Amino acid sequence: MDEVLDSAAGEPGATRAPPILPLTLESVSYAVRGKVLLEHIDLQLHAGARTLVMGPNGAGKSLLMRICHGLIRPSAGRVAWAGRQPNAQAMVFQRPVLLRRTALANVEFALKHAGIAARDRRRLALAALEQAGLAPIAQRQARVLSGGEQQKLALARAWALRPQVLFLDEPTASLDPAATAAVEDLITDIHASGTKIVMSSHDLGQARRLADEVLFLHRGRVTERTPASEFFAAPRSQAAQAFVQGRLYWE
Amino acid sequence: MHNLSDAFAAAAGMIMQLEPELLEIIALSLRVSLSAVFFAALVGLPLGASIALSRFAGRGAIVTALNALMGLPPVVVGLVVYLLLSRAGPLGEFGLLFTPSAMIIAQSILVVPIIAALTRQVVADLHGEYDEQLRSLELGWWASLSTLLWEARFSLMTAVLAGFGRASAEVGAVMIVGGNINHVTRVMTTTIALETSKGNLALALGLGIVLVLLVLMVNAAASLLQHAAQRRHG
Numbered sequence: 425m426d427e428v429l430d431s432a433a434g435e436p437g438a439t440r441a442p443p444i445l446p447l448t449l450e451s452v453s454y455a456v457r458g459k460v461l462l463e464h465i466d467l468q469l470h471a472g473a474r475t476l477v478m479g480p481n482g483a484g485k486s487l488l489m490r491i492c493h494g495l496i497r498p499s500a501g502r503v504a505w506a507g508r509q510p511n512a513q514a515m516v517f518q519r520p521v522l523l524r525r526t527a528l529a530n531v532e533f534a535l536k537h538a539g540i541a542a543r544d545r546r547r548l549a550l551a552a553l554e555q556a557g558l559a560p561i562a563q564r565q566a567r568v569l570s571g572g573e574q575q576k577l578a579l580a581r582a583w584a585l586r587p588q589v590l591f592l593d594e595p596t597a598s599l600d601p602a603a604t605a606a607v608e609d610l611i612t613d614i615h616a617s618g619t620k621i622v623m624s625s626h627d628l629g630q631a632r633r634l635a636d637e638v639l640f641l642h643r644g645r646v647t648e649r650t651p652a653s654e655f656f657a658a659p660r661s662q663a664a665q666a667f668v669q670g671r672l673y674w675e
Numbered sequence: 676m677h678n679l680s681d682a683f684a685a686a687a688g689m690i691m692q693l694e695p696e697l698l699e700i701i702a703l704s705l706r707v708s709l710s711a712v713f714f715a716a717l718v719g720l721p722l723g724a725s726i727a728l729s730r731f732a733g734r735g736a737i738v739t740a741l742n743a744l745m746g747l748p749p750v751v752v753g754l755v756v757y758l759l760l761s762r763a764g765p766l767g768e769f770g771l772l773f774t775p776s777a778m779i780i781a782q783s784i785l786v787v788p789i790i791a792a793l794t795r796q797v798v799a800d801l802h803g804e805y806d807e808q809l810r811s812l813e814l815g816w817w818a819s820l821s822t823l824l825w826e827a828r829f830s831l832m833t834a835v836l837a838g839f840g841r842a843s844a845e846v847g848a849v850m851i852v853g854g855n856i857n858h859v860t861r862v863m864t865t866t867i868a869l870e871t872s873k874g875n876l877a878l879a880l881g882l883g884i885v886l887v888l889l890v891l892m893v894n895a896a897a898s899l900l901q902h903a904a905q906r907r908h909g
Contacts, residue, residue: 490807493811494810495807495810510813511812511813514811514812515811517807517808521805521808523822523826524828524829524908524909525908533812533822537812537813537818538812538813565908565909566909567908567909568907568908568909
């Protein structure tokens, strides 16, 4: 199944650095004060396919992405990348965290700390803003931009690093439909440039538009992982069936 | 009441005419307090930020101690600095006692805890918001520290100003280590204390008015600056 989903891997534009994918999670669990939030997750993420992590609130989507990205250590189990490369993975959060400086300076900041030489930063940052359609607001202060512009800027900042993997934690959850469409377009472009997309969402419409495969989480467990076409037609697990049909489900 | 209005009139006259004696005292006060705040900021800003970013055993105790030190009694600081700088003290050979340098040292010690404690609070709050993003961008400890200090720059202005307010208003420490020597170590607060006890109310009141105006102006300027910055940067 993974081979089928890997069709986009190795496209032109994919990063030339040694690959860090696949990412392997072995029996990953996470518990806080005895409450188990993720339980025995075994998972391998390959380059290429856009993986949508779906599930109801509290299923552990954000937590799983943070553990994958390395922001949180699992209580048990192993998170292993095939290779190690600085700044080869990036993450965009539900609420963008932008610095108190111009849009351009925000991108340049990320490039600087990724070790990009000073003489190249301006050019790369402007290119990233251009690709995100943000060139006209390059000199505006980042934190007074609209919500949609801020999220696009966060994406442009991540993209400027040319990551091999981009984690997106419900990036459109607090945006209106127009801004959501713009952010989805940008995500599609980033994927087309060869970046692996791992994105959480509980918006079925969005998942239909963006997913190549769906990873369904329910109560801290992966109940299924299915190619998108199959998932929306006939989800295998009961929890996912209920979710797709919009029924309330608990057990 | 007659005395008071006379004193006010005399004080206003001294300020209007920019009396050299008055100006000399104001200039030294500013030199001492601004220098003290400068050095205290140099230590206090990174100190407060590093406590905010660090996790170690006993951190809670240090935070509590730092907050308590904000209320350090100036006379005690003066006494300790006096003992350190006096001829027989460990730093006696530098001959700093009863010089403006001694006053700057004493005020710096008073102000460091204020700037450090307020900085710790501001940076800790900001860190909560920025932490994941900065780690996601793979910033190291030092890079995170300097980034957060820069991001907090407008709020930290308030911390530095609180320090200036404290330094320019205190009398106990500079009195002890400066000695209130005419034309050498006489600043606004010590002069006010001395002239009041001598019955020279005009000079005391004149200096008092200047001191209050100064503190008001500095704070007004800072708050205007902060509002403008907030509107611009969000």
